[in-house]
Amino acid sequence: MPAVDQIVEEAALRRLVDSYGHAVDRRDYALLRTLYHDDGVDDHSPYFVGPASEYIEWLPSMLANWSATSHVMLSALFLIDGDRAEGIVNARAWHLTADGKRAFIAWGRYADRYERRDGVWRFSHRFFVLDSIENRVVDNSDDFGSAGVAVSAPGLEDPIYSRLPMFGVDRGIQP
16 A cells, blocks of 8 residues: 555544544544444443444443543554554543542553445444553642633533534534
């Protein structure tokens, strides 16, 4: 594959994995559905293993345990073979408990298989590998002068949607 084509394909795969974190953190299940092929599988063992459509249906009940999350995709390596690809994506998944008193941070890797169908890359299979965890007590006693700073929220109530109209409901973020 020519170098320019390799860069373009890797950029498309990177956008896909970054869109996953955004969709989960903003509880944007419509976007999340566009990231998997209809026959895609998600494996977050032991919590969920099965069709991606069922994973997306299950996810709101799991996320209800957390007042906020932040899924950050760090380094990524992709191997591309025609319309198939595999990727290892290092990630940090931060979760704040519903009462705001504890933070749970999972460090790990997504082991992904992707397929390009009709010119669009999507997940065909996602598997999460846990490397380590952190469990922290959250000290909210000093907000370091953050009064008045826009505060995140799940869903369309998040300030990014009012401040960045291109990311609004009809934004059509594509993987």
